[in-house]
Amino acid sequence: MATFSVDFLGCKVSHTDAHEIRERLLAGGHVEDSHGPDVAVLSTCCVTHEAVRKSRKAARQAARKGGRVYVTGCAANLKNAFAGLPENVVVVSLRSEQTAAFVARDVGAIGCVQADARLERVRAFVKVQDGCSFSCSFCVIPQVRGASRSRPASAVLGEVEKRAAQGHREIVLTGINLGCYRDRVAGFDLARLVREAGLVPGVERLRLSSIEVNHLDERLLDAMRSTPAVAPHLHVPLQSGDDAVLRTMSRRYTVDVYLRRVERAEGFNLTTDVIVGFPGEDERAFENTLRAVEVAGITKVHVFPYSPRPGTRTAADDTVPPETKKARSARLRGASDAACRQRWLEKVGSEDFVLVDRPGRGYGDDYLPWLVDAPVGRLVRVRAQAVADDGIVGVAA
Ligand code: SF4
Secondary structure, three states, X not given: OOEEEEEEOOOHHHHHHHHHHHHHHHHOOOEEOOOOOOEEEEEEOOOOHHHHHHHHHHHHHHHHOOOEEEEEEXXXXXXXXXXXXXXXXXXXXXXXXXXXXXXXXXXXXXXXXOOOOOOOOOEEEEEOEEOOOOOOOOOOHHHHHOOOEEXXXXXXXXXXXXXXXXXXXXXXXXXXXXXXXXXXXXXXXXXXXXXXXXXXXXXXXXXXXXXXXXXXXXXXXXXXXXXXXXXOXXXXXXXXXXXXXXXXXXXXXXXXXXXXXXXXXXXXXXXXXXXXXXXXXXXXXXXXXXXXXXXXXXXXXXXXEOOOOOOOOOOOOOOOOHHHHHHHHHHHHHHHHHHHHHHHHHHOOOEEEEEEEEOOEEEEOOOOEEEOOOOOOOEEEXXXXXXXXXXXXXXXX
């Protein structure tokens, strides 16, 4: 038996990969211990230069504790990302489907004691798809995660059932490019998967992690609207609100197409990702992004200052000065904060269900942040009383 810890950096897919490894190690009889474990597993991220730097730093810190460190995930598949780290760091450059089994085998299975370990979180991330067959010019993900592939619908629905039975109140269907989901043998696309996952007994709230605007069609919206458990929230990456920049990014849509598609999602709270300071983004292009965010009615914008990634078509391009990226990022974050606050103010007096996921805090059905006084893990009905700096103040309704 070994003691182990599992941590992750990056997105919800990295999170699900980390938990798969955690469950395999628990099933193998190993014991979780974050203070000086024999084995530390780190699921890493390489979506930006900063993400790789943080992944390296975390690996180095874990290695200092003396145990064996397994570095897995996106950055582990990026050539030389962990070069020069101590000898007790094992870089696992494998596809996600093979990683958990490899780590479990390497650590050595000893007796099965906790095959059905419950995750602590109130919401569970269920991976339905991995990889991406799009080829956005800036993106390293297809290189490190490979082409798009989907899990069988029966496996996904089985995991949703298991997570609901374990007591998770909210299920988040997660993937690198979720809209590519297909189980051709069983006749499932994402819309059908959403309908059926939403009907699983015990699923009180179902959410999609993110959806490309190309996949936001009537069939999916119908499935989401007609499935009561589905949360009225959509995260639809915009990346830029300027057609010339979108073309250079090879994003497969224009601003007009984006706006028309999200317009059909009336009633959903919209959030997005934007890359700021992409090569060729001038002041006018950035203003176009600010305008597109406003016209689309987006609330929360996750702002990523551009950094070139190795092996991508824009690897050698970085024309916008760092101080300009910084200033534009601050402006966009300011606009996002103002849009969020406006949306929160509109909520005052209305009621919602909030899933309390940390002491004193939680998220409403539409993924707006609430401040509530209720035990962690409860889904409580609340009325919006006021707005604070970091969310809507709710009282029991
Ligand atoms: S859709 Fe584009 S940005 Fe998203 S993972 Fe695929 S290549 Fe990367």
